[in-house]
Each structure stands twice: as C-alpha cells, then as structure tokens.
Amino acid sequence: MLLPTKATLKGSLRRNSILTILLVFLAGSAILFPSFYKLNNILNILCQSSYIGIVSLGQTFVVLGGGIDLSVASLMSCINVLLANLTLGKDAAVPWTIPVLLLVGAGIGLVNGFIIVKRRVPAFVVTLGVAVVLNGLRLILTNGAPFGYIPRSVRFLGSGKLGIIPVAFLVFLLVMVVSHVVLKKAIFGRHLYAVGVNEKASHSMGIRTDGVRIASYVICSVMAALSAVILSGYINTADNWSAKGMDLDSIAAVVLGGTMLEGGRGGVIYTMIGVLLIGLVTNVIVYAGLAIEIQLIAKALVFILAVALYHGLARTKA
Amino acid sequence: MQQGSGVVGGNMGEPVLEMKNISKTFDGGKALDGVNFSCYAGEVHGLVGENGAGKSTLVKILSGVHQPDKGGEIHLWGKKCVIGNPRIAEELGIGMVFQEPRLIPDLDVAENVFIGNEPMKKRGSIDSKRMSELTKGFLRSLNFGSLDVHTKAARLSAPEKHAVEIARVLALNAKIIVLDEPTSSLGLNDTANLFKVLGGLKDRGISIIYISHRLDELFQITDRVTVLRDGRLTGTLKSTEMQREQLINLMIGRPLNMVYPEKSGSRSRGDPILEVTGLRRDGVLHDISFKAYRGEVLGLAGLVGAGRSELMRSVFGLDPVDGGGVVFDGRRKSRKVALKKTMASGFVYVSEDRKGEGILSSLSVKENAIVPILDRISRMGFVNDRKGKKEANHIVEDLDVKVASIQQEISSLSGGNQQKVIVGRWLKLNPKLIVLDEPTQGIDVGVKQELYRLIRRLCDEGVAVILISSDLPEILGMSDRVIVISDGRIAAELSSEEATEERICSYFVEGKSY
Numbered sequence: 001m002l003l004p005t006k007a008t009l010k011g012s013l014r015r016n017s018i019l020t021i022l023l024v025f026l027a028g029s030a031i032l033f034p035s036f037y038k039l040n041n042i043l044n045i046l047c048q049s050s051y052i053g054i055v056s057l058g059q060t061f062v063v064l065g066g067g068i069d070l071s072v073a074s075l076m077s078c079i080n081v082l083l084a085n086l087t088l089g090k091d092a093a094v095p096w097t098i099p100v101l102l103l104v105g106a107g108i109g110l111v112n113g114f115i116i117v118k119r120r121v122p123a124f125v126v127t128l129g130v131a132v133v134l135n136g137l138r139l140i141l142t143n144g145a146p147f148g149y150i151p152r153s154v155r156f157l158g159s160g161k162l163g164i165i166p167v168a169f170l171v172f173l174l175v176m177v178v179s180h181v182v183l184k185k186a187i188f189g190r191h192l193y194a195v196g197v198n199e200k201a202s203h204s205m206g207i208r209t210d211g212v213r214i215a216s217y218v219i220c221s222v223m224a225a226l227s228a229v230i231l232s233g234y235i236n237t238a239d240n241w242s243a244k245g246m247d248l249d250s251i252a253a254v255v256l257g258g259t260m261l262e263g264g265r266g267g268v269i270y271t272m273i274g275v276l277l278i279g280l281v282t283n284v285i286v287y288a289g290l291a292i293e294i295q296l297i298a299k300a301l302v303f304i305l306a307v308a309l310y311h312g313l314a315r316t317k318a
Numbered sequence: 319m320q321q322g323s324g325v326v327g328g329n330m331g332e333p334v335l336e337m338k339n340i341s342k343t344f345d346g347g348k349a350l351d352g353v354n355f356s357c358y359a360g361e362v363h364g365l366v367g368e369n370g371a372g373k374s375t376l377v378k379i380l381s382g383v384h385q386p387d388k389g390g391e392i393h394l395w396g397k398k399c400v401i402g403n404p405r406i407a408e409e410l411g412i413g414m415v416f417q418e419p420r421l422i423p424d425l426d427v428a429e430n431v432f433i434g435n436e437p438m439k440k441r442g443s444i445d446s447k448r449m450s451e452l453t454k455g456f457l458r459s460l461n462f463g464s465l466d467v468h469t470k471a472a473r474l475s476a477p478e479k480h481a482v483e484i485a486r487v488l489a490l491n492a493k494i495i496v497l498d499e500p501t502s503s504l505g506l507n508d509t510a511n512l513f514k515v516l517g518g519l520k521d522r523g524i525s526i527i528y529i530s531h532r533l534d535e536l537f538q539i540t541d542r543v544t545v546l547r548d549g550r551l552t553g554t555l556k557s558t559e560m561q562r563e564q565l566i567n568l569m570i571g572r573p574l575n576m577v578y579p580e581k582s583g584s585r586s587r588g589d590p591i592l593e594v595t596g597l598r599r600d601g602v603l604h605d606i607s608f609k610a611y612r613g614e615v616l617g618l619a620g621l622v623g624a625g626r627s628e629l630m631r632s633v634f635g636l637d638p639v640d641g642g643g644v645v646f647d648g649r650r651k652s653r654k655v656a657l658k659k660t661m662a663s664g665f666v667y668v669s670e671d672r673k674g675e676g677i678l679s680s681l682s683v684k685e686n687a688i689v690p691i692l693d694r695i696s697r698m699g700f701v702n703d704r705k706g707k708k709e710a711n712h713i714v715e716d717l718d719v720k721v722a723s724i725q726q727e728i729s730s731l732s733g734g735n736q737q738k739v740i741v742g743r744w745l746k747l748n749p750k751l752i753v754l755d756e757p758t759q760g761i762d763v764g765v766k767q768e769l770y771r772l773i774r775r776l777c778d779e780g781v782a783v784i785l786i787s788s789d790l791p792e793i794l795g796m797s798d799r800v801i802v803i804s805d806g807r808i809a810a811e812l813s814s815e816e817a818t819e820e821r822i823c824s825y826f827v828e829g830k831s832y
Contacts, residue, residue: 194685198677203636205690206658208658265680
C-alpha cells in the first residue's frame, strides 16, 4: 500500500481538486467578509449543513448503486407537514410519530425501488413521477394550508445545542459514521459498489442485485425522512414547500464531492466535501446580502462552475 | 453462380484495393501480422479463418474502425489512403454489411436505406418521394422489387433485412462491399437468392469481400480466397484451383507452438458430477444430453454462436431453460435455484466476457477477489477486512498474479492477470465443477500456459473442468474428451484419441443445415 498506484493517485487527485476549490472558496470569503470566520457563523453553517447532509448521504447510496432519486424533496415536505399534523405540537406524540414517519419514508423508497428495479423503468422517470404524486397528496391532505405545530423536542433536534455544538450536527455526524461503516465494512456496502460498477458481473457472482438496488432506494427515503424531521425543527413551521430544491441540492452535493453518477465510485467522504461546499456557498451568498432571486442564480452558477472545473481537472490530471 | 464468371474479375488490370503489410497490435497481443490483401473490380474475394484469426480486425481496419500499426498501407484505385474513421470509409466507397443487420426497427425500408444520407429538397427538407424511388430501384436490382419500401424494418424477414442493408451501402455508392457471414441467418433458398444478387453486383463492377465459415459457399461464389490464421496470411488461392483439404489445412494447420501439460488420461476420471438430459431452450438449444466426470477436462468445441456458451449458461442458471433436466453432484438442480446456492454447492462458471461479466472494473483487485466469499469472511453482516486481505493475497501468491498491490484497480492489470484473479476467486469456493468459457481469449502465451497447468492441477485433484474454446489446438491439447456443438445440438462426442482438428472441423461445417 505504500506504493502510490495509479488508482489511488487518480483518486487523490480527484479529491484534491475539489478540496482546492473548497480552500479557495474559504480563503475568498474570508477576505471579502472578515466576520465570516466568527464561531457563531461556523456553527450556523454546520447546523444548516446537517439536514442537507443527511439527505445527501441517502442520495449517495442510490447514486452508488447506479440510480438517482428525484423524489426526496417532495417526500421531505410531506414528512414536514405530517409531523406537525400528527403531533399537533405535543411532545408526547414524538416518540411514536418519528418511527411512523421513518416507516412512511421506507414505504416510498420501496415503491420507488420496486418499480425501477422490477419493472425496469428509468429511475428519473419513476422518482419524478412519485415526486409529483407526493406533492399532490400533500396538497390534498393540507388543503393548501398546513396546520399543527412543531413540538419542542423536535425543535431541539433541529436548532438546539449541546454546549456550543448544534444537536442537528451531532445527528448528522452519527448518520455519517453509520453510513461510512455500512458502505465500507458491511457486505451490503460491498455489494452496492459491485452492483453500481457492473450489475451483470455482480449478478453472475450470485449477488441479489435487485434486492441491493431496492434497498438503496429504501435507505435514501428513510434518510430523507430523518432529514425532514431535523429540517422541521430548524425552520419551526409546517410548510407545503419546506424542502423545495432539496432534490438538486442533494444530487449537487453528491456530484460535487466526486461520486460518479454512473455508479460504483465515491462514498461518504466525497459527499461530505460536497455538502460543506454547498453550505459555504449558501452562507456566503446570504452574507453578501443578495436578493433571494439573485441568490438562486448565484448558487446555481457556482455549482455548475465547480462541477465543470473539477471534472475538467479530473480529466486532464488522470 | 458459375465459377466461369470468376474470370471477369480475375486479373483484370490494377486491383481496386490493396492492403499492404497490415499489422495490428492490441493490449492482448498481435491480432494481425504483416497481412497483404487485394481485390479487383468485380471480384468476389472470400476471407476465411478460424475465430480469432484476424478476419474481423482486417475488415475493421478497412472500414476505418481500427487504424493499422505503423508500416501498413491501404491503396484504393492506386492511391494511398488513410481511413481515419468509418465516415471516411463510406465516402471512399467502402460499404459494410454486418452479420446482424443494424436497421432501425421503427423506420421504414426507404428511411433505413438512406439513413444519414437522405436526398434533400432545395429548401432543406427530406425528399421522401425521391428516396422511395431510388430505394425501389436498388431493391429491384437486388431481386427484391416486390418489397414495399414503406414497410417498417421491424417487420422484415432475415433475407429482406440483408437486402435492405445491401441497398444501404449501394445508396452510399459503395464500390467495395464487405459481407460478414451473410448466410448465417439464411436458409438454402435465401442463400441462392443472395448469390444471384452478388452476381448482379459483380456485373456492375462492384468488388465483394465475402467472409464465411461455410466452405462450400466459397467454391460456389468466390473468385479468390484469402486464408488467415493467428493473424498471419497463410495463402491466397484461386477458387478454380483450390481443394477443400488445402483450404482446411491453411486454416488450421498451425505449428504447435504451445506446450500443453501431459494429460492424466483415464487415470483421474471419477464419477459423473454433472448429468444433463434433454436440455432445451427454444430456438437455441435442442435436446442436449451429456455427462461430465470428476477429474476430466471436457472440451466443448464449435463455432461462435453454435450454442456452446448458451448451453453452459443455461445449465449453470444464467440463461433460461425450456425443458430437460440437470443433475449436479447426485442431486437434481432446480431451475429456480439461486445462483449463489449453485455456486456454494460447487458449480462455478467463468464467463467469456471478462469485461462485461467478469471484473468490477473500477474496484480494486481485493474487492474483485473476495465478492463471492464475502459471507464467509464476515460476522453479522460486516466484513473482516483483515481476512479479506489475506484471502486476496493468497490468490495473488497462489496464482502468481502480477500486481503491485491488492489495492490496485483491477482494470489496470493485463487481461491475463485479470483472468487469474477471476479464476482464483472461484477456486476459493472449492468448486467440484468449473466451467471456463474462452478462458485464454486475448491472453498472452505465458499466462496461457500457467492457466493450462492450473487446469491440469485441478483435474488431478478431482475437479471436473468444462473448457469452452474456439481455439482448436487448445481444445485438443487440453481435453480428455471433446463434444462438438453445432446449431444448438451435439454434433459429435470424441475421445482424446479420436479428436483431430480436421475431424472436429468437419463437424462444424457438416453439422450446419444445408
């Protein structure tokens, strides 16, 4: 392992190029906005990164298996209004509500995975369709105006602190460690990479490829549901479009980190870098005091630029 | 086609095509080595050789898919040309008709004929009327005048598809047409019809390069025949003067440059481990019964597409089965059984498609080596990485895999070393029967011999080996028994003593439907 083989060298270059972008960005924002590095702001970024991070980790599982999930935002908004609706702001309801919501997530993941894998429909068609259905169901359920409140304990999860550390960030760290261990150490993780790289070869080696792929969608949706609980606590309100944009943010985080959309390459560490970059960009744009419309445009441009730059780097150096 | 007409193209003036000193080196080795090939106007020039002899590489160089190595030259009508890509080849008048027609099913006949080459009106829209007229003309000249040019390609019969493919290259104004095994999907009548078409093309001065495995056809239709073997030119014969035996000799009579380990003969042969009875897969396999014994190498010979791989894939469980039974290790093997269970019971299959079905290309050697044994080196669903490394290292040492580290990406290894990792990982399951499908394809000589020794070693240990190979010397050198498959049927079963290249080869050809 001491020898820098071609493969690991390529990998580290890939990682380094995105790290370079991250560092340039950090330095740039420090010069433009000196108060950027105040502890409070950093903690704020970590807190904001938490819910994006959890759903991006879920997305990582799907992408590693060679798929994509465009229904996470709709699912998250559903979970957000359901949470308020079911608990009506009462803490006593939280212990059973959260498991129920995670199960709802698992169910949606199962539907996605089953149609994609067993009926062989392209993932983006299925998940986009499911997203629209979920949006419709949510609007019927709420009649356009969500009711109920976010319980105190959920608010603690989303915006509370232990000492100076945001609780959301701790949840995020936990999910991150578990994901990493599952991907790197568990049989399931090894199978997921194998299926993402070459489904045919995996099948001929006796891996139950259908099961593995369906499981990746279930994991993704459960993580999206968990992320929605944290998000609810953070925004402290039930809103029909609370998670709008989370599809693209989660995919952007995965891709920015360097996980390949073709499947089989990447992992938790990669996605983490992507999540941090997204958190920073969002934060700096807010710091710059741009109007919300300009914020959207600026954010999208930075993403496209970063991905283009980094894919260019990966190609020339590798 | 009468042979007399061969004189027309015989030695009339300058050749329209000359390929001089063509070599082509791939990662796996030399596919072509200093081949010369020429073609006259109005000549039908047969191109033959075993699978892997270099026919398709030569044709791909002519059609711009591959570039020849330095030193090779292509002259068309006396002028030196560089055929950089297929588009240039088309512009130069070289037309390819593939074995499997590549028509677009949702487009009609005329649209397929003129795809990418549509006649335009002045305003820039497609002139469909002219397109239909021209297509009708081409089809008439091909004796397919009755075919409606507005039929969708999906609804055409095999010979009609071929006619459309040929019309397509005519529409491109091709002067040299390559036909790659055009009769493999045709019956007797359709073949006769095709020959009439070729006669018509010949009369128009079009040269035809005709690739075929059916030797009889060569005598019927060609003016000259060029034989390739192991990437080298072994002879160019005039069809009127050549003999059947001579042709076969040029095709297969290579110097025995490979040393095969000594066979164990009947010494090591034990009980049957696999019994297949009446196996059927509609349209592919017909009533196949055979046995494989412990401690023997059973060779499966036959042409590509004869059903060798299909047979073993169906027996193993990768492909469907429509009837018949399989008994493995004394127990009836259910058709529904999971592959994983089949493997665990000691039956493994190494695919011929190393890249598509063997390796996990962007993963490390270690990952590739341990996938089938993950649950054996895991506890509660979590892999013991130390054990994994140990197992992977064991494979690397045992089979002498040339690799800097087991963390190296497997795609950076040579084909031979990739193959060693693949075979090694199956040996980890302690198989009782191992099917090797074209295990030495694209592998250099050194590693080939290591694999041969390994096969023999396994055999001596009582493992049954089924070897599928298009390389006849390999089949002869390794097999204790040979089964020849032709058209999805068992054409012959030969003992090691009975099996000769000529004999096996004769079943390839004779077994075909005539």
